[in-house]
Amino acid sequence: MRPIITLLTDFGTADGYVAELKGVLYAATPEVTVVDLSHDIPPQDVESARLAVARYWRRFPSGTVHIIVVDPGVGSNRAALAVSSDDRFLVGPDNGVLSPALLAGGSRAVALPVPTMASATFHGRDVFAPAASALATGTSIDTLGAACLDPVVRRTPEARRGPDGSVIGEVIAIDRFGNAISNLIAPRGGRIEIAGRAMPIVRTYADAVVGDVIAVVGSSGFVEIAQRDGNAARALDLARGSAVTLRPSSA
Amino acid sequence: MRPIITLLTDFGTADGYVAELKGVLYAATPEVTVVDLSHDIPPQDVESARLAVARYWRRFPSGTVHIIVVDPGVGSNRAALAVSSDDRFLVGPDNGVLSPALLAGGSRAVALPVPTMASATFHGRDVFAPAASALATGTSIDTLGAACLDPVVRRTPEARRGPDGSVIGEVIAIDRFGNAISNLIAPRGGRIEIAGRAMPIVRTYADAVVGDVIAVVGSSGFVEIAQRDGNAARALDLARGSAVTLRPSSA
């Protein structure tokens, strides 16, 4: 089986940085399959990258190596990490972007040494790609660096219970379709209040007429606010951090 | 030979949905080659996706599986289809996006069952990807679902003959370069009238001086309106549906 190395960056592709990184990977390990996940993370948006990583890191087969480079602190004294978790590997900066794998039971992290010749502005090419090639071809993570015992961890903000049985959450992401993804889970359904509107949780977008703003349980299990054939975030002027309230069905 | 699975979606890549879909494919069938065709179809623009599919579906080798997910009706009672046509396979929603393959002689379609556990908002991950993995590894399409005898079919609008021997067509797409692609074919050349301008059909962009608006026969065989080193759609305020007339050479 060919080992898989995936790429998530905020580089875009037009400048040739991703091309350089791929060249380094294929030159070191021509037998790998390099898989683009995204190069369109908004520049330096660690939180967007963290949420994407949470979606995908464990869906790939055992042995997959995930490179994640959204790295505003490149060249500073932030550590460069390799992480082993649930039989997958992740490499990237120690800024919280690897949290979904670090928080899983049994994860281990090592701090990668930065070679003297490495560019201080492009660790993706000079630090993370070589580490990923090594891991993809069976090098033990323990030989790549010293254990890092307190990596930076970021978590999705938790919703809190309101005085009246409601649950008070917030928007954690706006996706390409303008859907506002919240941190609310609603196993028994209920009503959602956001931006001065109230709406029931329906099963899917199609359970609404065109233009209606609705709430659905999205594909990651969280309640999303969507507009049928429209853009809910624009319609309701929503952004990351916007308040959203769940009134559970039993309330 | 490694089986090929291609992807065309309107997901963008930044939110991690494409990453999840690829994870599901590689976990089920690590031996496949997954090929990105586009994730930049404008959100929910079934017509753009249909035109792209028409360009590529038959150019890939026999046995290729094309996943196409532009799916505003996800979760509704629209069928989820797998199609066999000219020794290729396509999976996607029953909204017309698969028409180019459905209209070819000998095509067959089956309706994929939607598992109870499938997300009502992400059939790409939970319905189409598993079906594609099955087809790529040799599962018979007949075992995937019951025959669908009347799938939704969309066609490129046909040009019509005018009273004076002209042919009256319309713009069916604007491409990234601002070229306006019409539904006109002009095997014997002629003159094009659009947006109050008239111009001969020339052989290629370079047969004009910079800034000139010209008509050429594009790479799919249709007449296109282009501006040398410019953007014809912006220059002439063209959009999908804009009227365009051909006066054939013999007229």
Added chain:
Amino acid sequence: MRPIITLLTDFGTADGYVAELKGVLYAATPEVTVVDLSHDIPPQDVESARLAVARYWRRFPSGTVHIIVVDPGVGSNRAALAVSSDDRFLVGPDNGVLSPALLAGGSRAVALPVPTMASATFHGRDVFAPAASALATGTSIDTLGAACLDPVVRRTPEARRGPDGSVIGEVIAIDRFGNAISNLIAPRGGRIEIAGRAMPIVRTYADAVVGDVIAVVGSSGFVEIAQRDGNAARALDLARGSAVTLRPSSA
């Protein structure tokens, strides 16, 4: 080892042109690995493509075939080239985009014949892809066309020495992060003057406080102007061609 064919274009992906090109490659040579480098080069921006090619062409393994299609002159009498250089191959239009490989010692170029049936607007599909498939599977470049002895070559503009020991350069590119990449090299450090500001050359972005505009030696060896957690090009209104001066440390 599977041969590698890389793709750099200004096609975007939404229109299906890249999809057609990949279909042609996989149909001719199913055993290759096709690697996307970028399809987001600004339309017809030969200079951006040339700078990207300079970054990556030699980082890939021996035998790699690079397809580069940024081709405003498609269909004109500009030659279609295949280039052999340092054991890699490049195919693309003769407009300077292949210069980084042409300028390396020992390079050779041949002019590819354009088949009668080729679309005059899409040589990527009908000329460059077939040539790339041939090269990737071991066909000798000499059999693909007649030697081209004077291909178009473009060079990065050279900085010049000022009367007072300073070095006067210019911005050659703005990257996705808003970093302005100059044609200055500063092996011994110094100070940079640009847009009425002066700043020392620091080691990396993190050696500044948020909002500061700084100069660093970038990953390609050139001095770059950056803004910590910001966009230097926007902050200082910089563009390709903006003047920038280096006052070397010893001056």
